[in-house]
Amino acid sequence: MEDGLISVDRWANGSEAYFLTHLHSDHTQGLSSSWSHGPLFCSSITAKLLPIKYPTFDLSLLRILQIGISHTLSLRSPSSDDFTTVHVTAIDACHCPGSILLLFSGDFGCVLYTGDFRWEPDCEKARVAKDMLSDCINAHGGDGVDVVYLDNTYANPTYDFPTRTVATQQAIDIISTHPDHDVIIGINTLGKEDLLVQISSALNILIWVWPERLQTMHLLGLPDIFTTDTTLTRVRAVPMYSFSIDTLEALNRIRPTTRPTIGILPSGLPWEKKSLKKGEFLSGSFLTSRYKRTRRSANSTLVKIDKQIGKAGSPKKFDQYIFSVPYSDHSNFAELEGFIKFVKPTRLKGIVSSSSCYIEPMYYFGRLCTGNQPVQQLHTRSKMIESGDFEDDNVELDRNRSKESFTMNESGKTVVTISSETSFEADSVVLDRNKSGKRVVAVSPKTSVRGDDDIELGRNRSKALKVKLSGFRMRGLSIFRRKRRGAKLSDYVEEC
CATH class of the missing domain: 3.40.50.12650 (Rossmann fold)
Structure with missing residues (x-):
């Protein structure tokens, strides 16, 4: 779908049509009583509640989406200036009153935007919504969903709270x-x-x-x-x-x-955890400004708190x-996994990206998608991978014995081996030494991490791998443990 055609829960000027999944504040940032950028599509319940939040909102801008009914829109293409047809269907998200999933189809294919949602196995409304979605996907051509924009709030197997x-x-x-x-x-x-x-x-x-x-x-x-x-x-x-x-x-x-x-x-x-100096953490919750300082040990308080997270x-x-x-209006991990198995999208993208505990959904659910996407790849923001280098005494390089060169894999990428289980893959690699004599491996953009195990830097695990990316530095061991959990690398960087 081309940029500027529609916006979902985004309120900046420049789109032909705007869609609101529900009225929670994290989905209405930029929306106000004076907002007037274009037609706003939402459920009938949201339309009824919206004047409470925005008393002087121009109600003539509202367009009601009936649940389960396909609506046909004729929108002007931002690129060609021609009119294009977009079909959209709203489905109950079972998150809060008025919340909806949005299924779009047109020349761009079929796109599903979940917004915040929870479909539990024991929920009758969720079962009805699931059947409705199945019928709608079939009605839109039956070729399946190309992209799902997923509520990835709890897209991690540690989140197994009950119904x-x-x-x-x-x-x-x-x-x-x-x-x-x-x-x-x-x-x-x-x-x-x-x-x-x-x-x-x-x-x-x-x-x-x-x-x-x-x-x-x-x-x-x-x-x-x-x-x-x-x-x-x-x-x-x-x-x-x-x-x-x-x-x-x-x-x-x-x-x-x-x-x-x-x-x-x-x-x-309810709990959050903040890193302090080496080996120490602040543990607490948003219930209070007071935190408990703990040091990691076999029987420490931190271990007990970790079990609660x-x-x-x-x-x-x-x-x-x-x-x-443990009452949540967001789907837990098992429910998200079942949802992806049911929809079988070609591609998958998360809609929650600002949280410090952001989970890249492709990390855990990529294997369930029909498209050819990597299943376990460290997710980084594009602006953070313009260049980089990896520095440590114990980096081992895969070399061809007859030459001073790196090993090329089947896809033609250069591989730098950190341990027997883990390697880096890049378009180009340059071997050099810094002023202190340490070996430096500089890698090009689009670098990814392969391997599921923690990186072992030689035999000495106390020497943390330092990674520098576009003016940021971080500790390698800590990052790659988080990588295993599907966390975004950019959320754990420390400014130099």
Whole structure:
């Protein structure tokens, strides 16, 4: 699909048509009440909610996409100035109210943009959506999907959290086993309504929400179980920005015996980890600005925290007042894998790229695609691979014994062997020595890493391989461990 024809969740000027998958803020950056770049296509629910977020938005720009119905658009080609036909179908993404997948087809082929989505095996709405997608793909010619733009938020096998049904029951159990406690639940301005409805139904209680959230609940036509009167219930759903350990501690200092308070965080990934100096880490969560410094050891706290990251099969008590429940509106790894097996796209691209834990989906799912793409290749941004060199005392070079040259592989690429299991492949390689006498291997653009094992630099693993790419440096051993997990190299660089 040519640039400038359509934009999905992108709001800069220059496209013929714009599409909004849902109203979460990370998909509406650049959209505003004064935005007027062109027609905006979205679901009917999103169109109903949009004026709450943007009160003075020009509603004449909105175009409603009916779920499961193919819509035909005639758009002017930016390159030829001729009109081209684009077919688009919206399908329920089961992420939040109004969220949709978008299936495009035309002269460019067939493109599926998932937006944020979660299709669970036990979800009836997801089963209906899956059948609908299958019918739509067949109706668009039956040649399959050329490109899938995938919600790769949890595209890593460590993320094996349970279904929302299971997580909902965990939240219900926490509340029911704390009958003398007030309970606050952290939610966003849109999403997790089903969780609140199920809690209310199971425990026969009202749920407090703030006034703007109550307006959203009414527009969505949800049951009359929500209130803004704090005296009518002990369970409150509060904005995420007001949900923290500090808040819970303050509430319990005010009334420690009359009515203690606990918090429930419904999230797939509450913890983050930051590197410090060698061997040390800061471990904590976005719940608080306080972190715990740890040093890696066989039985250290860090090891225990690592076990909590990703594998969120049961509730965890991160603080004396806060429980984390593995309730996520994004697909886990197994669900993503099943989705790719079902769609069988030719190519695959991730839509989440700004996160520090970005996962390149081709790393794990490339083998499931029908196109000829590398399955395990370190993903780098193009601007970061203009040139580079690798420097270490222990680099071993594959050479032809009769010449001072590097080994060429079957594809004509030059191979530099770092160990028996791992090598680098490049268009051109130059052997040199730096001022300190260390051997330097300079590689050209489009360098990729082959091999699944950690790189071993000779026998001395304490000598980290230094990699320099366009003004950045990083530690080789750390990078290639992350490479095995599918992480983007550019997210772990350190500016010189």
